[in-house]
């Protein structure tokens with residue numbers, strides 16, 4: 001089901017909902033791939049030199065990349081699960097004066113409202129971490145007298161991007177990694193940050209245990225989510241950390257290996273706390289390959305030295321400062337991965353034998369594809 005305006009922050013069947021406030025905070029924090037300018041050097045080049053291209057920005061959120069790409073001359077179709085996010089995207093589009101270059105739709109990334117082979121490039125910027133594992137959902141829409149089964153989840157997101165891209169079209173996908181690490185702003189010693197986290201978790205678990213047992217499951221869930229969010233939001237200098245429920249208590253994740261694929265987690269980000277679904281970075285590659293992509297590039301970024309990190313910090317405002325966890329020299333781990341996937345042509349029909357010498361691989365594939373169509377037509381008698 002598509003989230004409707006005004007809902008609270010929560011994990012939902014097809015993805016996540018940040019709620020009205022969360023969507024506003026997200027727009028205000030101008031997150032992009034990492035909430036700072038840290039990833040710009042590996043990510044922004046894919047959004048430059050794209051004049052005249054048609055992009056689909058899946059899970060566009062408040063539209064930072066749709067707007068950026070439109071500003072670079074592309075035509076962009078931004079889709080998102082949450083109306084609240086799209087409302088902020090609409091404002092951003094208007095503020096940036098790129099009206100008429102960005103089109104928005106409220107839809108699920110697992111069922112894109114677009115035709116096959118329509119786009120030159122797809123973006124999925126930190127969307128996978130919002131998607132549950134694959135499942136089939138039964139939908140009943142009484143007003144439309146419609147009843148059908150619909151695929152939702154992580155794998156369908158990749159299948160759908162592959163479907164709507166042109167052959168050889170690229171999908172730029174970013175995802176958080178190193179879920180067992182607490183990334184900080186570097187303003188306090190790590191042991192004090194961890195102490196604050198422990199304190200807030202204590203408050204969370206006490207308050208959750210005091211929720212009246214008479215509440216319905218839904219009301220209970222809303223209260224629980226609100227308690228988690230309110231307390232984790234107090235951790236100002238925690239730039240990224242992951243929390244999950246273990247034996248009825250919320251805990252800080254310090255070992256990524258303990259998380260299960262698709263598990264409901266909460267992540268503290270700069271300025272807000274969001275509900276996510278855990279996916280290891282290898283799952284992105286597996287889902288992309290299954291959907292018919294090949295991996296062209298894969299980037300992990302870390303400052304190599306402490307000097308590099310300090311130089312970066314001196315170039316941004318204090319609220320964007322990054323702690324030692326971002327530097328290789330200090331034993332840090334990469335917070336994000338940026339993938340470039342390329343859509344392959346479907347495998348050749350085994351009935352086809354290419355004879356003779358073809359020097360250009362693209363034209364060989366074109367010839368083969370045309371032959372497949374001709375054979376299929378013959379077989380179908382059309």
Ligand SMILES: C[S@@+](CC[C@H](N)C(=O)[O-])C[C@H]1O[C@@H](n2cnc3c(N)ncnc32)[C@H](O)[C@@H]1O
Pocket residue numbers: 014015016017018031032033058059060061062063064065079080081082085107108109110124125126127130131
């Ligand atoms: C972390 S935000 C990223 C937003 C944007 N790409 C950016 O970089 O600022 C994730 C976005 O995914 C959206 N989302 C969650 N589940 C979704 C789904 N099933 N289909 C489409 N979008 C979804 C959320 O509404 C949210 O806007």
